[in-house]
Amino acid sequence: MININYEEVKDELIRKNLYDIQKELTVQRRTRTGIMSVLLVALLFTLIFGSLKNPFIYTMSNIGNFFTYRILFIIWAIIAGFAIESTVIALFKLENYKTKYGYVFIGLASFFLIATALIPALKQVYPFWHFVHTVTSGLLAVFIYLALVPFSRWISKENPRLRLNIKIWQIIIWVGSILMIVFFWHSAMFELWFFISNIVFLLYLSLILFEEKIIKISVKLLMDEENLNLAIEKTFVDLDNIRNRKPNKNKKLLKDKE
Numbered sequence: 001m002i003n004i005n006y007e008e009v010k011d012e013l014i015r016k017n018l019y020d021i022q023k024e025l026t027v028q029r030r031t032r033t034g035i036m037s038v039l040l041v042a043l044l045f046t047l048i049f050g051s052l053k054n055p056f057i058y059t060m061s062n063i064g065n066f067f068t069y070r071i072l073f074i075i076w077a078i079i080a081g082f083a084i085e086s087t088v089i090a091l092f093k094l095e096n097y098k099t100k101y102g103y104v105f106i107g108l109a110s111f112f113l114i115a116t117a118l119i120p121a122l123k124q125v126y127p128f129w130h131f132v133h134t135v136t137s138g139l140l141a142v143f144i145y146l147a148l149v150p151f152s153r154w155i156s157k158e159n160p161r162l163r164l165n166i167k168i169w170q171i172i173i174w175v176g177s178i179l180m181i182v183f184f185w186h187s188a189m190f191e192l193w194f195f196i197s198n199i200v201f202l203l204y205l206s207l208i209l210f211e212e213k214i215i216k217i218s219v220k221l222l223m224d225e226e227n228l229n230l231a232i233e234k235t236f237v238d239l240d241n242i243r244n245r246k247p248n249k250n251k252k253l254l255k256d257k258e
Helices: 006-013 019-050 060-066 070-094 101-119 128-157 160-183 191-220 230-236 239-244
Strands: none
Touching: 006 019, 019 060, 019 191, 060 070, 070 101, 070 128, 070 191, 101 128, 101 160, 128 160, 160 191
């Protein structure tokens, strides 16, 4: 059995100027897990909320305003807005997408999503606020488009192998949303299609782009290692937390195949 002394591993990485790279690897793994978790929560919440009433008859705004689900509607908007905004910002930083407009647009999209949920959509009772609600719902779609479509095109240029897949996703999201409006005008089907397809697309990008980044960092750490199994184990250790481990107690790991 192989025993790893984590203090020695840390000292070795510092000596080889690889410690910051190992720390970055840990950060990237945590970030990927975090954003994919919030996206999955938002996806599940969207499916559940949109199905509380018949989605072919009622819009999500109808469900949130006509029935006793107004607080739930606001909570959904906050969670969905946070999940989408935090994921897009994380992907911008991951890919060094240097455009201030993208950050502004995704922030505005999240703002208008939450505003749409907060503003009552009761035309007969509050006609003015219903009009504002309609405007904010349209603006959130516009700003999501302005944030994601240019970024998707930029990713396609930087990663040609993803070009076809991204084009297909754009067709699914935007052409599919338009078709939902045409065939299911006053219902939640358009909204469900729009949010679910965008969330799944962000899940796809997060999985692919973070995996690529993690592989690149891992290669730097593994290239000079003789024992690959041992090296892989060392890349998964959070060396910043080794003080929390019991002193003088090494963790038993994989069998040495050498």
